[in-house]
Amino acid sequence: MGKLKRFISYYRPYKKLFILDMLCAFTAAGVDLVFPVIVSFLLDEAITGGGASVGLIIRIGIGLLVLYFVQYGCNYYVNAWGHIMGARMEYDMRNDIFNHLQKLSFSFYDNNKTGQLMSRIVNDLFDISELAHHGPEELFISFVKIVGSFLILLNVDWKLTLIVFAFIPPMTYFGYVYNKKMRSVFMKNRQKIADVNSQLEDSIAGVRVVKSFSNEVIEINKFNKGNKEFLHTKEESYGYMGKFFSGVALFQGIIYVITVISGALLMKTGTVRPTDLVTFLLYINTLLNPIRTLINFTEQFQKGMTGFERFLDILDTEPDIVDKKDSIELKKVKGKITFKNVSFKYDDSRYVLENINLNVNPGETVALVGPSGGGKSTICSLIPRFYEVTQGQILLDDIDIRDIKLRSLRKNIGIVQQDVYLFAGTVMENIRYGKPDATEEEVIEAAKKANAHDFIMELENGYDTYVGERGVKLSGGQKQRISIARVFLKNPPVLILDEATSALDNESEKIVQESLEKLSQNRTTFVIAHRLSTIKNAKTILVLTDEGIAEKGNHQELLNNNGVYARLYNAQFSDVN
Incomplete structure (x- = not known):
């Protein structure tokens, strides 16, 4: 009943439309x-009343x-x-679920597949x-x-009416039994089509990746497996539906037969x-x-309703990272970052970070x-609160980041990642x-700072060039460089560079590294580096292992220590040579 009430609540904005719909x-x-009353009246007049007048028949016809x-107007x-x-209710629900998805944190997306979420937003809502x-x-x-x-x-004949309506309860019970069976199988259908999506x-x-490994056959087999499972549940549902509808047709036929036979018998006795x-x-x-x-x-x-239940499953998923009631807006951020005894673990797994x-x-x-696995990316994900610290505190300008509005916090943090995501546009x-x-x-000024303006102007349509899905072109x-220009435009006081050059060739790396150095000026910057040559000038280098911060210092100090950093650096240097 609670779910039904929530479903009914979506009618509220369209109350007038709904009432007029019901009146029509x-x-x-x-x-x-x-219509049958008028036909009965005309038959009565024709058979027992001596025949209806032409004028009356015409008036009735009109x-x-x-x-x-x-x-016709009402049906229209x-x-x-x-x-x-x-359709408007569907629009409202789709807005609600999309808006709610925007509030959910990374942990939700870590555990849910994109195709399944899309199935709930598109397929399920159409049936709703x-x-x-x-x-x-x-x-x-x-x-x-x-x-x-x-x-x-x-009013016509109460005996015949009771005979006919005596078959309605067993027909209703039959419908109820198969109703339950179909509800279960329809839920399975939705789960399977979500898997296919x-x-x-x-x-x-x-x-x-599929084509580069020539693994089309593997993908076809995986898809066929999911598609076949969906087919099986569809076959099961159609089996129930076949029994259901044929059973209903049987009850209808029985009612017609009983009406005709009972009516004929009652006519012989003169009661009908x-x-x-x-x-x-x-x-009938x-x-x-x-x-x-x-x-x-x-x-x-x-x-x-099975679609609505799946819709509510997402809508009832509470975001695990939300603003406090008294959270504040940041003003004039300087960029001081402090970690105090920070520990973190994903769900019930072991600690990724301890006492940082x-x-x-x-x-x-x-x-x-x-x-x-040392926790480098995790540290950087904790600063903008993509995940919540398990223990301890992270402070921005001496304010606990949990006391800052999420939007305000993230507006002051810029992130350049290794895996750049560009939108289709x-x-x-x-x-x-x-x-x-x-x-x-x-925009053009930001592109120039990111060393992107020249190559953009060489594209077919310059800044109006379509980049393709995920920037595939x-x-x-x-x-x-476009992602760096995006951060230049944002102009945040805190910057996170997550292995931003590790996937690039030497020539591209040199250009991008130059852009990153310009971007980092006068900003508090966290750099996750795979190529150690790119971080020689960092004031502080933290060496993270499974046991936490193993070493701390600048490039020369860490080389002199001849520890983990020195081994990593020498290994890379020997690889180059």
Whole structure:
């Protein structure tokens, strides 16, 4: 019931539209109820009343035509504006789920596949939209027709009415049993199609890797496996649906047979007139149509509600990193960063960082080096609160970062990563992402600082060149310089460089390194470095191992210590030679 209430809450902005939709549905159902009454009246007049006058018949005909034109208008409103209402509700839900996804932290995305999330946003919400429109309308129309038919038939002959309606409870129970079975299998269908979407998204996104290894057959087999599992659940659902609908058709046939046989027997005893039996047969159709609609609606209801449950699963996922009630906005950030006894672990795993203490003054550059798994990227992910510290404190200008509004904190931190992500759009749009309200002149100035302006002007359409999905039309060095220009435009006091040059060739690295050095000036900078030659000038170098900070000092001091840093540096130097 709680989920149903939340579903109903989405009708609130469209209350007037909904009420008018229900009124039109009621009017359209009323016209269907009136027709058999008029036919019965004409038959009575023709058989027992000595025949209706031509004028009366014409007036009745005109009246019926008017009613059907009214019904046409009502049906148009129900089908057009009812669907529009459902589409608007779908729009609201899609906005809600996308807005909520933006609030969720990295840990949520670490545990959920992109394809599955897309399936919930697209596929599931389409079925919810159909339910939002057809659900109340079909329930209401069916209720009006069933109750109206029952009351009218009671007036015609109560015995025959009770005989006919005696079959409704077992028919309803039959529907209820198969309802439960279909609900379960429809949920499985959604899970399987989400898996198919996830596999599809993964294969398309990694198509260059697939082709470089000639592993198309492996991807085809993986996709076929997921697709076949989805097929099996679809076959199971259609098996239940086949039994369900054929069973309903059987009940309907039995009701028709019972009506005709019972009516004929009652006619022989003189308790039912021929016109009453004709009226009954007309109303049986009016009665069975809404029952058939209700039965068909169960499939739609199960699809819609299982989709809504999956929608709520995400909406009810609480962000694990949120603003405190009394969190503050940062002003004039200097860039002092302090770690006090910081420890961190992912979920229930072992600690990645333990008791890290660090003090970085404004404008200083700190380099983080060491073997993989030492926690270099983790330290940099904790500063903008992509993950929350397990123990201890991180301070920015002596303020605990948990006391700062997330948006304010992250606006003051710029990140350049090894794996650059460019959005499908133009060069101008991608650079402007660093400052959405930036002028064209500001974007060009940022590109010049990042040593990107010259190559951009050589592109086909300059700053209006489309970069392709994930910037596929650009080289690694070009993408990296655009990402640096983006950070120049943002102009943050704190900078994080996460192995920003490790994937580049020597020529590109030299250009990008020059851009990074310009970017780092007068900013508190954390550099994760794979190539140790790029961090010789860092004021402080931290060597991180599984046991925490193994060494600390500048380049020359660490070489003189002849420890971990010296071994790493000498190994790289010997590789070069």
